[in-house]
Every structure is written in structure tokens, then in C-alpha cells.
Amino acid sequence: MDADGAGLPHSGGVQYSLMASPVVTRPTGFAQRMARISVSATAAMMIEAEKLRSEGADLIDFGAGEPDFATPEHIKKAAVAALEQNFTRYTPTGGIAALKDAIRQTHAQDFKSTYTRDEVLVTVGGKHALFNAISALIDHGDEVILPAPYWVSFKDMITYAGATPVVVSTDESKGFTLTTEMVSRHLTARTRMILLNSPSNPSGAVFSAQLFRDLLDICRQRGIWLLSDECYSKFIYEGVPYSVASEPESKDWVIIAGSLSKTYAMTGWRLGYALAPKAVVKQMLNLQSHSTSNPTSIVQKAAIAALTGPQEPVGEMLAEYTRRRKVIVEGLRAIPGVSCTMPAGAFYAYPNVSGLLGGKGPKTPMELSEQLLHKAGLVTVPGEAFGTEQHLRFSYATSMKNIENGLRRLAEFAQTLRA
Ligand SMILES: Cc1ncc(COP(=O)(O)O)c(C=O)c1O
CATH class of the missing domain: 3.40.640.10 (Type I PLP-dependent aspartate aminotransferase-like (Major domain))
Incomplete structure (x- = not known):
């Protein structure tokens, strides 16, 4: 039987007999509709990052799609x-x-x-x-x-x-x-x-x-x-x-x-x-x-x-995102091989990293994202998750300190790819 039951929708059950027990039948297979969805790459990356973190890794997280502020x-x-x-x-x-x-x-x-x-x-x-x-x-x-x-x-x-x-x-x-x-x-x-x-x-x-x-x-x-x-x-x-x-x-x-x-x-x-x-x-x-x-x-x-109630907290968050947006986009643009459009809204930078792909280095954003996680301690989400082939997503819903340190790590890692 497939470990995950994939490809076996309604394939019936597995019959086996236990000594001195009646025959039991374990249900197998999943509804066909489950084959139409996939585990999101965001979720997969978060699980891997969480595992490394629990082992004591020092990670800077650009993966999270959520504000780092407390609820007002x-x-x-x-x-x-x-x-x-x-x-x-x-x-x-x-x-x-x-x-x-x-x-x-x-x-x-x-x-x-x-x-x-x-x-x-x-x-x-x-x-x-x-x-x-x-x-x-x-x-x-x-x-x-x-x-x-x-x-x-x-x-x-x-x-x-x-x-x-x-x-x-x-x-x-x-x-x-x-x-x-x-x-x-x-x-x-x-x-x-x-x-x-x-x-x-x-x-x-x-x-x-x-x-x-x-x-x-x-x-x-x-x-x-x-x-x-x-x-x-x-x-x-x-x-x-x-x-x-x-x-x-x-x-x-x-x-x-x-x-x-x-x-x-x-x-x-x-x-x-x-x-x-x-x-x-x-x-x-x-x-x-x-x-x-x-x-x-x-x-x-x-x-x-x-x-x-008062809407000031929303304005304060937007002001902080505005500051971070400038720092992260300028920092990304300063790395050879990376270009980045200025986001007009939300709190994500979506740089084109095609200049870092190929040669002896990572071939795809997915590979680059994995290497960044394991070799530079950076959590990012590869563009494949969002239907493009040349990008990484960086959430800047994280502190300015993390952004600055993260950019430094990224620049150093990019340097090793060129070496
Ligand atoms: C584009 C977009 N729509 C909807 C959502 C869902 O947000 P929630 O279910 O937390 O309200 C998200 C969350 O990341 C999102 O990015």
C-alpha cells in the first residue's frame, strides 16, 4: 500500500488476521478530491524551519505572512x-x-x-x-x-x-x-x-x-x-x-x-x-x-x-512597514544578481533572483530557498509556490534588525555563489 494512500482512492481495505482475533479490515485510500490539492510550499518551508529551530538553529524568518505586531x-x-x-x-x-x-x-x-x-x-x-x-x-x-x-x-x-x-x-x-x-x-x-x-x-x-x-x-x-x-x-x-x-x-x-x-x-x-x-x-x-x-x-x-475603535494602530503599522520596505528593497537591489520591484502594497518583497541561479549553484528558487535555510539560516518562500520561476518571497513583517541582519546574510551567501 502507498504510505500516503495517494493514487488509491476508495481502493478498499487491507485484510489481515490477528491470532485468535476475527479478521479486521483497515480502511485505506483518500477521497479523490484530496489528490487535487497540494501541501503549500509555504507550509512545507515553515515545517522545515520549525524543525531546525527546535534543534537550536539561529534563523531569520522572512517566511511568515503575518504582522509581527501585537493585537492592539x-x-x-x-x-x-x-x-x-x-x-x-x-x-x-x-x-x-x-x-x-x-x-x-x-x-x-x-x-x-x-x-x-x-x-x-x-x-x-x-x-x-x-x-x-x-x-x-x-x-x-x-x-x-x-x-x-x-x-x-x-x-x-x-x-x-x-x-x-x-x-x-x-x-x-x-x-x-x-x-x-x-x-x-x-x-x-x-x-x-x-x-x-x-x-x-x-x-x-x-x-x-x-x-x-x-x-x-x-x-x-x-x-x-x-x-x-x-x-x-x-x-x-x-x-x-x-x-x-x-x-x-x-x-x-x-x-x-x-x-x-x-x-x-x-x-x-x-x-x-x-x-x-x-x-x-x-x-x-x-x-x-x-x-x-x-x-x-x-x-x-x-x-x-x-x-x-481607534484606527491609529493601523497607521502606525503602515508607517513601520513603509520604513522596512525601503530598507529591504534597497538592500535586495544592492545584491548583484538580484532585482526587485517596489511593492505598492502589502508587506512582501518579491525579488527576481534569476541572477543567482544556474552554474554550480541552485537551479531553481526552490533550491535556492533550501540552501538559504540550511546554509545561511534564512527562511524565505520560493516563487514556485506562487506560480513564478525566478523569485523568492521575503515578508518584511519582521523587525528592522532582522531585515538588516538577513540582508547581510543573503549578500554573503550570494557572494559564495559567485566565488
Ligand atoms: C492574499 C491573501 N488572502 C487571504 C489570506 C487569508 O487570511 P486570513 O485567513 O488569515 O484572514 C491571506 C493570508 O495570508 C492572504 O495572503
Whole structure:
């Protein structure tokens, strides 16, 4: 039998007999749908790094896709107060009304959107909102347009739903941006959705309002969905935050997935949301009612405090990310063989490391990332995880000291490759 059962879906069981025991049959094989998803390279790298760390390795971590800041005090206090008030029972599956209102009102203030309470679903993190939306709307045989580099989970969510991700490469020379023509070339009769993530993890690209408008027009003409992941929407370094939901008459085509994870340094709390047409929310809610049920009760109270309380901590985090972005991008650009576009949003640098590949050294970003981990004590995520072949992702949601030391280690390692 395969150790992991791969390739043996529903292959029956293994029969063996124990002395003086009746025959027992151990179940084997996994559901076929499991073969459609893979362990994310991010997760694999984290597991390997954790192992080395537990053995005492001195690692500098550029892998983590989460803020290194503590959750602001007033948010924590709201959760404690909810606990003390015994707000610990089931809530409505799709979230309490006060939180739905806080979500839609905040979105309306920020982006002039016009969602009503029954067009909001509160979920267990932004990932859950995306998963529910894709599960509710995408079928076997459908195609979903996915710009690359893409966040790791998008691809697997699409394939898990039985659909095909149609990967559209962005233009690195223009900051990993996209044009309507680039998307149009990939439209077919099977296209059911365009999935955009702006600001992007991993490239930091921010797509223009005009691109969103043009793609929205395509969606209107062809009757397809525009799923917009706004999880980094508060972390934009230049220009104004934008949501496609601010476009008049856009609601029938648009699903917004949002999250409090990054904005309020709440990754472990697991709170996200979807804004979508009422009928879509109803389907997503139905699915959620059979899986997680409601997001954690006290986290919902904390989320109200996050959204309606002081927003200064968000500005402070953005100011710190802005400082780090400059240091890391300039540091990366100073290393021969490395080029790096300036991220316009989020907190990742996505340098092109093709100049470090080949010869006697690492052949691929995956190999380079492994060598950096084992030989330089640097945790990075290889570009293969995000659908590109020449990059590494560096999260700068880590201290300035780590960034400076990490860049030094990287420069020294790059030097050994040239020697
Ligand atoms: C692009 C993107 N979307 C969604 C998420 C999900 O965030 P969460 O489930 O923590 O809200 C992440 C997390 O890394 C992300 O990078």
C-alpha cells in the first residue's frame, strides 16, 4: 500500500488476521478530491524551519505572512470583556448583527459601498470567505482567471472545487501589473470567475481602478464573477485604497473577501468576511452552517472593537512597514544578481533572483530557498509556490534588525555563489 494512500482512492481495505482475533479490515485510500490539492510550499518551508529551530538553529524568518505586531490593546480588552460577560454561546452562523453592521459601515465609509446586512457574511478568517465563495459558485469544468504570481491557496481552492485555474502572467517590468488585454486573451466559454488580489501577496502589486472597471465590464457582458480579495487593502504605500465595490451597480457581479488578520494584527483570531449579493451570501451561509458554524463568539466582539475603535494602530503599522520596505528593497537591489520591484502594497518583497541561479549553484528558487535555510539560516518562500520561476518571497513583517541582519546574510551567501 502507498504510505500516503495517494493514487488509491476508495481502493478498499487491507485484510489481515490477528491470532485468535476475527479478521479486521483497515480502511485505506483518500477521497479523490484530496489528490487535487497540494501541501503549500509555504507550509512545507515553515515545517522545515520549525524543525531546525527546535534543534537550536539561529534563523531569520522572512517566511511568515503575518504582522509581527501585537493585537492592539482595546481589541484584546473587548474579547476579555465578552468572556467576562459570558458571551460564549453559539451565535448566528453568519455572525452577529452588530458585527455585520460594523463591517458594512466601515466598508461604506472607506469605499462608498452600499451593502445591506443580508449581503454580509462573517467567516473564520478571510481564507474561509474565499473558500466558501469558490465552493458556492465554481463547478467542475469551470475556469477561473488567476493572475500570477498568486497567493498559494487560490490555486488549490479552485482545483479542489474541480475547476481549472487559468493562470495569467503579470508584467514584472511594470510592477507585476495586468492589462485588460492580458486577461481577455484567456477568456473562454468556460470562464466563470476572475479572481483578483490587490494589494497582492506575494508581489505587492496594486491593480488600478481602471483595470478593475474594465474587468467589471467584461464580467457584466459575459455574466461572470469578479472575486476581489481585499485582505491587504489598508496597507497601500502610495495612492488611495480602492474597492471595486465602490463602482455603481457593481454588486451583482462582485464578491469581496476581507479579513481582520493583517489589518489589526489578528491572524490567530480568525475573523474574515464576505460582501456579496444576498443569494450568494445565502449559499455561503448554508455551506458554513454545515462546517464551522459561527466564527468564535468573543472574537466577533473583538472584531467590532477593531473596526469601530481607534484606527491609529493601523497607521502606525503602515508607517513601520513603509520604513522596512525601503530598507529591504534597497538592500535586495544592492545584491548583484538580484532585482526587485517596489511593492505598492502589502508587506512582501518579491525579488527576481534569476541572477543567482544556474552554474554550480541552485537551479531553481526552490533550491535556492533550501540552501538559504540550511546554509545561511534564512527562511524565505520560493516563487514556485506562487506560480513564478525566478523569485523568492521575503515578508518584511519582521523587525528592522532582522531585515538588516538577513540582508547581510543573503549578500554573503550570494557572494559564495559567485566565488
Ligand atoms: C492574499 C491573501 N488572502 C487571504 C489570506 C487569508 O487570511 P486570513 O485567513 O488569515 O484572514 C491571506 C493570508 O495570508 C492572504 O495572503
